Every structure is written in C-alpha cells, then in structure tokens.
Amino acid sequence: MSNRIPSGPDDQSNAVVLNNPSGKMSYAEEKFPPRSGFCLAFLGCAFPSWSNSLHAAFPVDMVACMSSKSAGKNVTGFLGFLRTEAALFVSLGTVGLLFWAGNNLLEHVSQPLWLSLILLWLFGVVLLAAMAVARHADSLAVRCGEPYGTLILTLAAITIEVMMISAAMMHQANNPTLARDTMFAVIMIALNGLVGLSLLLGGLRHQEQQYNLQGTNAYLNAILSLAVLGLILPDFTTSVQAPQFSRAQEIFLIIVSLVLYAIFLLIQTARHRQHFMEAQSVSGESAAEHDELRKGSTPYHAVMLVVYLAAVVVLAEKFAIPLDRSIEDFGVPQAFGGAIVAALVLAPEALSAVRAALSNHLQRSVNILLGSVLATIGLTIPAVLMIGLITGRPVILGMQGGEFPLLILTLAVSVVTFASGKTNVLQGCIHLLLFAVFLLLIFCP
Numbered sequence: 001m002s003n004r005i006p007s008g009p010d011d012q013s014n015a016v017v018l019n020n021p022s023g024k025m026s027y028a029e030e031k032f033p034p035r036s037g038f039c040l041a042f043l044g045c046a047f048p049s050w051s052n053s054l055h056a057a058f059p060v061d062m063v064a065c066m067s068s069k070s071a072g073k074n075v076t077g078f079l080g081f082l083r084t085e086a087a088l089f090v091s092l093g094t095v096g097l098l099f100w101a102g103n104n105l106l107e108h109v110s111q112p113l114w115l116s117l118i119l120l121w122l123f124g125v126v127l128l129a130a131m132a133v134a135r136h137a138d139s140l141a142v143r144c145g146e147p148y149g150t151l152i153l154t155l156a157a158i159t160i161e162v163m164m165i166s167a168a169m170m171h172q173a174n175n176p177t178l179a180r181d182t183m184f185a186v187i188m189i190a191l192n193g194l195v196g197l198s199l200l201l202g203g204l205r206h207q208e209q210q211y212n213l214q215g216t217n218a219y220l221n222a223i224l225s226l227a228v229l230g231l232i233l234p235d236f237t238t239s240v241q242a243p244q245f246s247r248a249q250e251i252f253l254i255i256v257s258l259v260l261y262a263i264f265l266l267i268q269t270a271r272h273r274q275h276f277m278e279a280q281s282v283s284g285e286s287a288a289e290h291d292e293l294r295k296g297s298t299p300y301h302a303v304m305l306v307v308y309l310a311a312v313v314v315l316a317e318k319f320a321i322p323l324d325r326s327i328e329d330f331g332v333p334q335a336f337g338g339a340i341v342a343a344l345v346l347a348p349e350a351l352s353a354v355r356a357a358l359s360n361h362l363q364r365s366v367n368i369l370l371g372s373v374l375a376t377i378g379l380t381i382p383a384v385l386m387i388g389l390i391t392g393r394p395v396i397l398g399m400q401g402g403e404f405p406l407l408i409l410t411l412a413v414s415v416v417t418f419a420s421g422k423t424n425v426l427q428g429c430i431h432l433l434l435f436a437v438f439l440l441l442i443f444c445p
Contacts, residue, residue: 085304087132091311094125095445098318101274112329115322120318126344129312133157133348134355136305143298147215147268147276150367153352156306160313161345162383178397179384180231181335185342186376187227188438190369191410192342194350195417196431198365202357203425203438209362215268215275217417219370222264224411226257226377231407234398243398254382261378261423278363309348316344330422334444346372362423402441410434 062346082089134155141149165182202209231254240247245253268276320341327337343350349372356364381397388395399407417427 005192005436008427012107017102025191041167043194048131056438061300068163070399083116085132087128088304088307088311089218091125091132091315094122095311095318097224098315111409112129115326118322119319119326120134120313122322123344126312126315126319126347128316129308130344130347130351133305133308133312134351136308137348137352138355139301140298140305141300145277146272147367147371150352150364150371151265151269151303152302153349154368154371154375156309157312157345157348158372158379161376161380164313164317164345165380166383167386178396179380180397180399181338182342183231183376184399184407185382186346187337187410188435189339189343189346189371190349190373190376191414192431192435192438194353194369194432195348195414196428196435198353198357198362198369199353199417199423199428200425200432201428202360202362202365203423203428205358206360208424209357211363211366212275212277213421214272215277215363216370218272218275218376219266219366220418222260222372223374223377224415226374227407227411229253229256230377230381230397231399232404234396235404243400245385245397246395250385251393254385257378257382261374264374264378276362276363276367300384312348313345316341319344333442335444339439339442363440366418401445406434406437406441 076348119274137153140152143149144152165179173199199209234243237249238243240251276413320337323337323340324334326332327334349368353368356362356368384395387393413430417423417431
C-alpha cells in the first residue's frame, strides 16, 4: 500500500505517491528535503509525544533522508584523505617523535606510571596501524583477486621483518640465536595461535569451513621442507659442532631456500593459481561484501599498505625498549618480550586472517597465515646466513630443549588439520592448545 500526502488541508486532489518510479519529486521531498530528516528525527526523539503526530502528518523516511545526506556529503580531497587515513598521521607522528627524542625517551623512564602510559600508547598506535594495514590489504585482495592480495600483504610484512632482523644482527650485540628465536616465535604464533583462533571463531560462526586442498598442501610441503632443513637438520650434522652448519652447508641451504620459494611463487601466481583461490560462490559473495573496499586505486592501496607496514615494524621495534625495561623490573623471561614483538609485527596478518575466517573466506585466511610462515622461513634463513658469511658471525639455527618436539608436533598437527578440505572448532582448539604449550615453555622451560 502506497502512502499518499494531501497537498493542502482541504484539497485531496493533488496527492503525490512517495517513492514513485517516475523520478518526480514527491510532496515530502519537496517540502522536507534530505536535510530535514535529521530535524524531524531530533524532534521525534526530544519530544516523544509529538512523534506519532509527526509521522502521521509527514510520513517521511527519516533514516533514508539522513542516509542520503551522508551519502551526498562524501568528503573528497585532502579532507577526505585526512578523515580516512587518520591512523597514518597518528602513526607517523609517533614515529617522528620517537626518532626526534631518541631512545632516551624510552630507556630512561623511572616512573612506573609513565612507563605504563608509554607502553599503552605504543601498543594502541601499533594496533591502529595494523587495522589500517588490514583495511588496505582487504582492498587489494578485492581489486587484485586471490592470491595476489594476500601475497602483497605477506611479502611486504615479511620483507620488512627480515630487514629488521638483518639490521639487528649487523649493528647490535652478537646474538647467534636471534634469527632462530624469531622464526620459531613466528611459526608458533601463526601456525598455532592465529590458525587456531581463525578456525575456532570461523567454526563457531559457520560450523564447517572449506578451503582449497591443493593449495594448502603446497604450502605445507614447502613449509615442512624448509623448516626441517633449516631448523632441525643442524642438530644432527657432524661437519661442525651442532647446532650449526658448515660453510658449504650454509651456501647450499641459501640456494635451496631461495630456489624453492621462487618456484612456489611461480606455482602460486601463474601455473596453478586456481589452487589458491576460493570457490566461485564464495568469491562472488566476497565481491558483494567488500564493495566499499573497491574505492581507491590499486597503487594508492599498495603504497599505503607499505607505509603502514613500515610504521608497524618501527613502532614494534621501539615498543621493545620499554618492554625490555618492564621485563627486567618484573623478572619476566626475555623470550616473552620477543614473542610480544613478533606478535605485534604479525598484527596486520592476524587481523586480516581472523576477519577473513569470520566472513567465511577461509582460503584467504590460509593464504595469509601459511604464506607468512613460508615467507618467514624462506627469506629469513638465506638473509641471516648470508650476513653470517659476510661478517663472519656464527648463526645458530638448530632447535634446542622443548622447542624441538613442539616444532615437530606443530608441523604434524598442521598436516592433519589441513588434510580433508574442511575444518571445524576441534582443529582450532588443538592449535590453541599447542600455542598454550609454547607460552608455558617461555615461563617454565
């Protein structure tokens, strides 16, 4: 039944039908343009007794009026950029302040209150930048399609992470286990913590979720090979004292890691791209759900993604300074601080992966998380080994203590989890259990 409004108190002959398909302006639209919707809504809320009278006399769709107003005032230019990328100015402002003040601002804080405020501020800014990274990564995924969207995210994040590890090895005190500890933390956080959380939340919302079995098997094959060769084999070699490689073994591992990762990228982006894409029905739903993310050009989102990622890495590195101070004051193990920094560096991938799982796009979540682990191992091992060969510093990659069986168990459980093409909450709980063991070994090695 259509609503009709009389043109006058006594004249019913000039009634106009609202929302008519002819496109002519109705009586309500002529007398009460979109900006009036807010006024009517305000009057209705401020004076509830008038609400029924207002709707009876002027049956205007107030919500539609206010929506049309917000849609019509789409801010563009610099103001629009400032409104959309507010996190950029907060992140870069914080980075600039830290570089201007130097590390003294973070190292010489004696008051626990100020130290806590600095930690909370840096933590909040990192999360704010990470959410912006996830937003631009989603836009690239929608515009470029899988697996290019997730590949841009993982390669950008891991490349910056490798650069940070390399800089730490070359300019800081000699720490031969730095690369090993970082890779192990990334593997545990990504394969256990984030995979478990994604599978658990996605299973709770959608019961069972599907993914492309061929692409996931390709990820796991490459991860298993590089993880065993780089992190387990050094414990059993006899050319030099374990857990180190000899010079010839290091050169061989550098070549093998780079060649294997290059072949994987060729398979993922060219020859068998379909193995890393979601089902056609799911992909169609993704385009509809992310229609808002299609705004902006591809170069714009790519540049903003890299800028935000650089800010996340720098802020995570600066966050480690007051964090180490707090760890020393409270007697917390050093490995816990390293795990927190690794988690902050992985925050963009974490947000994107969890959001994808909640939206029932598990293949995108798998591409992000398994791709991050593969890129971490495939790029970090060659980088740190080449730095060790150039500088003459020893690099220890072999796992020690409880880390060794936990790594083996994580790889085995991952193979079983992604063996059927479907997942549920049980697999997520098992991965979260292994992540809890990782945290336990930090405090009780």
